[in-house]
Amino acid sequence: MPLVLLLLIAVLLGTPPAQAASFCSARISGQDVVLAYDRDEPGLRDHFTRREILSSTWGRGTCPSYVVLRSLTPELTDDQRGPFCLRHDADSDSIIGHDLGRRDANGHCVQPAKTVCQRVNQTRDAAVAISGAAARGAVSGARALPDGSGAVILSGSKGYISGALSSIGGAAAGLASSPAIVAGAAVTVVAVGGAVYACRD
Template identity: 45%
Template sequence: MLAAAPAQAAVEACLTTIGGADIPLSYDTTDKALRDNRSMRERLFGGYGHVTCPGYVTLRAMTPDLTDDQRQPFCLVWDEKADTYTGFQVGKRDSWAECAAPSGLFCRGVNASAQTAGAVAGAIGRAATGAPLTGGANATLDTASGALIATGAGSSILSMLGTAASSAVAALSAPAVAAGAAVTVVAVGGAVYVCGE
């Protein structure tokens, strides 16, 4: 009887589009995390237009500092008119790793020091395990990814984070946030992402 040989890594080149720019990427077809985050529908029918990369490969390219577990709360935003991925946000994924119900809140990384990221995570963690927040804000821990997620009006989030999280607070101090726009702040893997309109 012959023993099964271990799967050989097979690197496949692919193309994605982010912000209107075509970006060549590659991925290992035997990667378990990719297989776990890729639907049968995507395997059978592929991506949109000239995009040949699996959605999860594009999400990895947009969140290079996160592990596969840490990027679980995020989904891709696809702009049909522009025929490109425009960003990512917090939300449930569809079969192509895109947001099943896009919220219009785009996430961007905040250039935060380790101390600031720790302060943001601490503030959200305390809120997630403490008393209800004011102004309709909500703080949760995504147990699968370890992400601490706070959502609500910008003023409520600013109040929750306090002055210790200075660079995140600076990113949240835009006029739209001051006017009460919805904001999501995600602290995961030593990084901070602010999601807003």
């Protein structure tokens, strides 16, 4: 139901509307997608570039990049999204996913991204196991990012990653045979918050 109609109904019924949402559009995986966000949410605009603040103030319909990143990583907090940037395909002028790396003024990866990250588990257990193993030094090559996100990154060949996850055991070992991990020649596994992502070509 359109926002204007919802507001009109609320006025006629004498009830104040809930926080009004701002609607915007983004091109994700070749499809135009409508997203909603609260423009007045405290701290959200801290993640917008100046250009995006002006666009949202003028009511233009293009989504700020951080709103798009939030839609792709709904289970993460703003701090936990720190390591990720949007992978942009110039040919289709479309966001095709997210990757690890610094963001430019448009929220896109500064370095040309070669991988796309996807969530590979639905529980916190694997993320906790990977983070714990890294903290104990039980997994060689695992490193925690110093950006405050709490992300632990493990990179290497699919054989190395599968072996490392198997050695951790439990929920992490269950990821070793995940299609997202075994399908790529080189894989980066990111444990952040309660989620585990596999980033591969």
